[in-house]
Amino acid sequence: MEFLKRRSDEIYALTRMVVGFLFMCHGLDILDFLLFGRSFAGNAAGYAQMPLPLGWITALLETLTGAAVMLGFSAGVAAFLASGMMAVGYFMAHQKDGLLPIQNHGELAALYCWVFLLIASRGSGRWSVDWARGAR
Numbered sequence: 001m002e003f004l005k006r007r008s009d010e011i012y013a014l015t016r017m018v019v020g021f022l023f024m025c026h027g028l029d030i031l032d033f034l035l036f037g038r039s040f041a042g043n044a045a046g047y048a049q050m051p052l053p054l055g056w057i058t059a060l061l062e063t064l065t066g067a068a069v070m071l072g073f074s075a076g077v078a079a080f081l082a083s084g085m086m087a088v089g090y091f092m093a094h095q096k097d098g099l100l101p102i103q104n105h106g107e108l109a110a111l112y113c114w115v116f117l118l119i120a121s122r123g124s125g126r127w128s129v130d131w132a133r134g135a136r
Helices: 002-006 008-036 044-048 052-071 075-097 107-122 129-133
Strands: none
Touching (some): 008 044, 008 052, 008 075, 052 075
């Protein structure tokens, strides 16, 4: 696995980009539902249960923090916010349905929470806006 170890910075950068992109897509899906009443991912039922201000806040935060993480623009701060948001989301939306994430369908929220915490600890890294600006 020496090859992978030598490429850990690049693998981290790609991971940061993919995770940020996926999170941004989730936020855009909520925005799609709030603006047009549809969900391109088919999650409309879950979004309809959100109180309106919470839905807008969630959509905007997921879209903006996801984009910031993907681009590596203050990714540490954005990821820390996203991690906290996913922790709160897990306890608000999933914990009541069972103790373990596998029971309460909260695996994705828990996984995002921990991956964003890892990104918050490492920052933007290589191939990022921050890296290009010299703020490594």
